[in-house]
Amino acid sequence: MKGSPRQRPLSIAGLTRFSTSKESTAMAYAYVVGQITIKDETKWARYRDQVPATIAPWDAEIVFRGKQAAVLAGANPHPDIVVIRFPSMRAADEWHASSQYQALIPLRQEAADVVLTAYEA
Template identity: 40%
Template sequence: MTAFFVATSQVKDPEKFAQYGQQAAATLGEYGGELVIKGKFSGNLSGANEHDAVGVIKFPSMSNLQSWYDSPNYQALLPLREQAVFMNISTYAVPE
């Protein structure tokens, strides 16, 4: 079952956010993670919005996603992430 990590963010520090993004991307390969979408907010079709950036990462399974998130390499980036953005993270499992 494919799994998706979906992060919506309000950027506090664009430079640190770019650093976080580069460093986080470097941790994905071992877990089969693949960046699917990285974009800036451009408008609402319906509802309210409180974020200005979105990222979606695809993993082969929820187990891979969780192992990546819990990994020492990714966990070491959390202080940088906290300095860079307010981030909401959701996970989604998609049947094959």
């Protein structure tokens, strides 16, 4: 359509949205993706319940939590996932390095095997 902004697909953790070329010049979001295998449900619940307070100072939000429904290609040993959106990669790095989140890491390690990765989009 003439006059409409050009769009390009963005895919994050299997979700696709379209951004305009104007958006692509703006600062990118950062997404922290946790792939999770729970070892202790009680400890995991304690950890999970404390995370939102640690991300709030960085204006981050939990986009979704979910359970793996199917592996469509390759192998993924972790049945659970969480995706957290931060306003920037710097905010994600600062959150992860914060004393509030660092204090939760021992509980997380007891509760689950977690692979945390960060993406810009």
